[in-house]
Amino acid sequence: MKPTQLTESAEHDVVVAGGGPVGLTLACELALAGTRVLVLERRTEVDRTIKAGAINTPTAEAFYRRGMLPALAGIQREALGRFSSFVAAAKAAGASGPAPAPRFAGHFAAIPLRADLFDASDPDFGNAGPAADVGLVPQEPLERLLAERAAGLGVEFRRGVTLTGFDADDTGVTVHTDAGPVRTGWLVGCDGGRSTVRKHAGFAFPGTDPEITGRQALVEMTGAEALGAGWQTTATGHYAHGPMPGRVLTVEFDGPPADRESPVTAREIEDSLRRVTGVDVTVTAVHTATRFTDNARQATTYRKGRVLLAGDAAHVHSPFGGQGLNLGVGDAVNLGWKLAATVHGWAPDGLLDTYTAERHPIGAWVLEWTRAQVAMMRPDPHARALRAVVRDLAGTVDGTTHLVKRISGVWQRYDLPGDHPLTGRSAPDLAFADGGRLGDRLHHGRALFVDLLGDPELRASADGYGGRVEVIAADCPDRAGLAALLVRPDGVVAWATDGEGDRKGLGGALRRWFGEPRPAPRHS
Structure with a gap:
C-alpha cells in the first residue's frame, strides 16, 4: 500500500504517532475537546497479534464515561463465547487441570486467583457502577472499536505512514514521514516500546535488562x-x-x-x-x-517541550498481571484533556506538567509489580520456595482481595491537594434519583461540578467556567453524606465536600485545573 502523501501546509494541533489502542484513545479524547488531530500509523491494518486479553476497572470506567460500555459488553460476550468453546473442547478431549470460572480475577506470577475468594464487599470495589461488570475485552476488537469512534469524531487517521524523525521548536513540531513532512503544534509518541519519537527526542529510558x-x-x-x-x-x-x-x-x-x-x-x-x-x-x-x-524501562519524564510520550513509548515491562494496555489507556485519558486545554489556551500554568507528575508513579509501580512476578517465576529453588509462600497467601480471602485490588486498579489515586478521601480518586458512579448515573454525564468530555444539595449558591461557585465545567444539581439517595464534588474530564475527583457549609478549597481547585473564571457577558 502506497503511503498517502502529506504536505507541510497541512496544519494540525496534535500529531499522534501510533494508531494502537493508546494512540486512538488519546486521539478520541483530543477530538472530543475540539482539537484537530492527525494519527500516523505505519501498519496498514489492525494488528491481529494476540496481546492484551482484558481491561481493568479504570480502563472500563474511562470508556464507560464516554458512552462505550454497551459496545464493550458486546465484545465481552463474544470473548466469553470463545472461552466456553475452549472449556467444552478441553473437557471433551480430557485435558488436565479444568479451566477456572470465566469471571476474570487475574493471576499473579502465573498463580491463578480464584474469583470466589476475593471480598467483593470491600468498599474499593463498590464505586465503578456498571463498568465493574466489563473486563474480558481483548485488544484487537477494542482497537477496532476505538478506530470507529475516532473516525466518528473526525480524527484524521493515516495508515501506512511511518514517522522517520522530527524537528521541534518553540512554536511547533515539523514531523518527517515517508509520505512527506507535516507541521503540528504538538507531537505525542504512542509508537510502542521501540518508539522512534522517544529515541529521536532523547528521552532518558533507564531500567533493567530482560x-x-x-x-x-x-x-x-x-x-x-x-x-x-x-x-x-x-x-x-x-x-x-x-x-x-x-x-x-x-x-x-x-x-x-x-x-x-x-x-x-x-x-x-x-x-x-x-x-x-x-x-x-x-x-x-x-x-x-x-x-x-521482561525488559523493564521507564522514561524519566513524559514531556520534553512540545513532545510527549504515552503508553509503551513511555514505559515497557513484561505482560504479567495484564497491566500494559491499561497503563497506556490511563496515560491517554490523563493527557488528553490537559493537552487539549493547552491547545485551546485556557490551561492554567503547569497543567501539562501534572501529566508526568500523576502518571509516572503509576508506571513505576507497574514496573515493580512485573519485576516481582518475574522473580517469583524463576525455576530456581529459592524462587520456587517464595512462590509456595505467596501461593498460600493467594489462597486466602485477604490475600486474593489484596492482589485483585492491585490488578484491577481500584487502588489507584493521584496525590492532589485536598483532605476529602475521594480527592484524587476515580469518581464514584453515583446513581441519581432520575435514573441517571454520574458516568453517563461525562460523555461530553468536560469537567463536571455536581451539587447534591440543590443549593443555587453552591452552584454559583462555578460561575465563569462555561465550556470547561458543566454544573448540575442532582438528587442522589445514596450520597452517603457527600454534598458536592468537582470531577475532572478524566473522571478524577478534584475536590469534594461532605458539609453544606464547607466549601473551602473549591475556588482553588477550579483555578488549579480549569484556569481563571471568565466574567459573564454584559448586556446593554
Whole structure:
C-alpha cells in the first residue's frame, strides 16, 4: 500500500504517532475537546497479534464515561463465547487441570486467583457502577472499536505512514514521514516500546535488562489434549493454554531472544511448548505469534517541550498481571484533556506538567509489580520456595482481595491537594434519583461540578467556567453524606465536600485545573 502523501501546509494541533489502542484513545479524547488531530500509523491494518486479553476497572470506567460500555459488553460476550468453546473442547478431549470460572480475577506470577475468594464487599470495589461488570475485552476488537469512534469524531487517521524523525521548536513540531513532512503544534509518541519519537527526542529510558523469552500465539496443533488448561508451572518454566481455542503462551528463563524481528515459526512455538510442557505437541499452523521479554524501562519524564510520550513509548515491562494496555489507556485519558486545554489556551500554568507528575508513579509501580512476578517465576529453588509462600497467601480471602485490588486498579489515586478521601480518586458512579448515573454525564468530555444539595449558591461557585465545567444539581439517595464534588474530564475527583457549609478549597481547585473564571457577558 502506497503511503498517502502529506504536505507541510497541512496544519494540525496534535500529531499522534501510533494508531494502537493508546494512540486512538488519546486521539478520541483530543477530538472530543475540539482539537484537530492527525494519527500516523505505519501498519496498514489492525494488528491481529494476540496481546492484551482484558481491561481493568479504570480502563472500563474511562470508556464507560464516554458512552462505550454497551459496545464493550458486546465484545465481552463474544470473548466469553470463545472461552466456553475452549472449556467444552478441553473437557471433551480430557485435558488436565479444568479451566477456572470465566469471571476474570487475574493471576499473579502465573498463580491463578480464584474469583470466589476475593471480598467483593470491600468498599474499593463498590464505586465503578456498571463498568465493574466489563473486563474480558481483548485488544484487537477494542482497537477496532476505538478506530470507529475516532473516525466518528473526525480524527484524521493515516495508515501506512511511518514517522522517520522530527524537528521541534518553540512554536511547533515539523514531523518527517515517508509520505512527506507535516507541521503540528504538538507531537505525542504512542509508537510502542521501540518508539522512534522517544529515541529521536532523547528521552532518558533507564531500567533493567530482560532475562526471559516469552512467546504467545494462536495456533492449530495436535496433542493439545495433554496440556493443562489455564496457567501451568513446570520444572523449566511456565505456560498458559486458553482461554480461547488454540491460544498458547510459554515463558522460558534462557535470556532474551537473539532476534526479536524474525517471524515466529510453527517450529519455534512447537519446540518451546515441548521444552516447557514436556508434551509432544505438534503445531500444524500459526495464525498469529509474537515474542516478548521482561525488559523493564521507564522514561524519566513524559514531556520534553512540545513532545510527549504515552503508553509503551513511555514505559515497557513484561505482560504479567495484564497491566500494559491499561497503563497506556490511563496515560491517554490523563493527557488528553490537559493537552487539549493547552491547545485551546485556557490551561492554567503547569497543567501539562501534572501529566508526568500523576502518571509516572503509576508506571513505576507497574514496573515493580512485573519485576516481582518475574522473580517469583524463576525455576530456581529459592524462587520456587517464595512462590509456595505467596501461593498460600493467594489462597486466602485477604490475600486474593489484596492482589485483585492491585490488578484491577481500584487502588489507584493521584496525590492532589485536598483532605476529602475521594480527592484524587476515580469518581464514584453515583446513581441519581432520575435514573441517571454520574458516568453517563461525562460523555461530553468536560469537567463536571455536581451539587447534591440543590443549593443555587453552591452552584454559583462555578460561575465563569462555561465550556470547561458543566454544573448540575442532582438528587442522589445514596450520597452517603457527600454534598458536592468537582470531577475532572478524566473522571478524577478534584475536590469534594461532605458539609453544606464547607466549601473551602473549591475556588482553588477550579483555578488549579480549569484556569481563571471568565466574567459573564454584559448586556446593554
